[in-house]
Amino acid sequence: MDTAEALRVARARLRLSASDVARRAGVSRQQLWRIEHGQSMPRPETLAKLEGILGITLQAPDDQPATVRQEPSYVLRLWNRLSPADREAMLDELVRRTVPDAGLADADEPLALAAR
Numbered sequence: 001m002d003t004a005e006a007l008r009v010a011r012a013r014l015r016l017s018a019s020d021v022a023r024r025a026g027v028s029r030q031q032l033w034r035i036e037h038g039q040s041m042p043r044p045e046t047l048a049k050l051e052g053i054l055g056i057t058l059q060a061p062d063d064q065p066a067t068v069r070q071e072p073s074y075v076l077r078l079w080n081r082l083s084p085a086d087r088e089a090m091l092d093e094l095v096r097r098t099v100p101d102a103g104l105a106d107a108d109e110p111l112a113l114a115a116r
Contacts, residue, residue, distance in 0.1 A: 004038035
């Protein structure tokens with residue numbers, strides 16, 4: 001996946017508008033479009049802003065296409081978009097799949113997660 005595609009995919013996964021990302025990165029919407037479609041390479045500081053906004057790290061050796069590594073903040077952003085009911089359902093499913101013999105999924109008490 002090249003840099004342009006990686007940026008487009010990351011923005012789409014986060015359901016962020018091009019206008020919002022462009023504003024936060026300090027570029028015009030048209031410039032972001034050119035970057036996302038491979039018609040322009042962003043300055044290093046702009047690329048760093050885009051990586052932070054989208055929660056990704058683009059790593060491109062000189063002769064290799066960019067690779068994308070999802071940052072923990074990406075997962076947190078998705079988690080924060082879930083409703084409390086969806087979060088609870090996901091945790092119940094996670095417990096059911098990872099600890100099937102523990103009987104936690106059927107317990108009357110809610111699952112208590114230790115804070116780090």
